[in-house]
Amino acid sequence: MWKTILAVSFLSLGGLALAGCDEGGKDSFVLCESTYALCTTAACTPTDGSTETVSCACDVRTGYSAGEKPCTGKVETDKGTEISSRYYPIKSYAACxxxxxxxxxxDKPCIVDEDDPTKASCACTVDRNQGPYLVVTDTYTDTTCTTNLxxxxxVDGVNEITDFLKTTKELKPYDIKVLNAPN
Structure with a gap:
């Protein structure tokens, strides 16, 4: 479920941040420019001993992105360079x-791969039973929603963040195609 962020414009570590809130007090997001992890097509694997956290293989990007929290940019930690996972507009998905x-x-923490700085490993939480969810893909098969983590x-969350992006000038959403939509 998307959470509410106060509507504020400010500079954050790593770049310009813009936040939005609609008049109805619905959920809000933060748009900013920084280095971030893009996990929209990431495959994930269980982490040792945890049923609540998985490791997801994400791409490192720089530019505008959206999230529920301000951008952090790159932060050096004892585990390596940490960045946050953020949202970038998608073109198509399968609804599951x-x-x-x-x-x-x-907005989960990610560690940039020392050997391949275009990749990051993100510690994401396991979810289920929140209503229809999506798999970002450009092709759909009968196994799209039944294999892999x-x-x-x-689907509602992506619709909300897409509506938010329609109000920004820096990062416009695509017209999203639902690949397995009923005809």
Missing amino acids: NNDRPWAWCL WSSAT
Whole structure:
């Protein structure tokens, strides 16, 4: 479920941040420019001994992105360079309506791979039973929603963040194609 962020414009570590809030007090997001992890197509694997956290293989990007929290940019830690997972507009997805688990990565901490700085490993939480969720893909098969553990969000959540991006000038959303939509 997307959480509320106060509407504020400010500079954060790593770049310009813009926040939005609609008049109805609905959920709000923060748009900013920084280095971030993009997990929208990330496959995830269980971490040792945890049923609540998974490791997701995400891409490192620099530019505008959206999240529920301000951008952090790159932060040096004892584990390596840490960045946050953020959202960038998607073009298509498959809607899944089953009880399979999926990974919630938005605003989660990620460690940049020392050997390949274009990749990051993100510690995402396991979720399920939140309503229809999605798998970001450009092709759909009968197994899209029944195999792998994917970084995901609810369909409603993607609609909310897409509506937010429509109000920004820096990062416009695409017209999203639902690949397995009923005709």
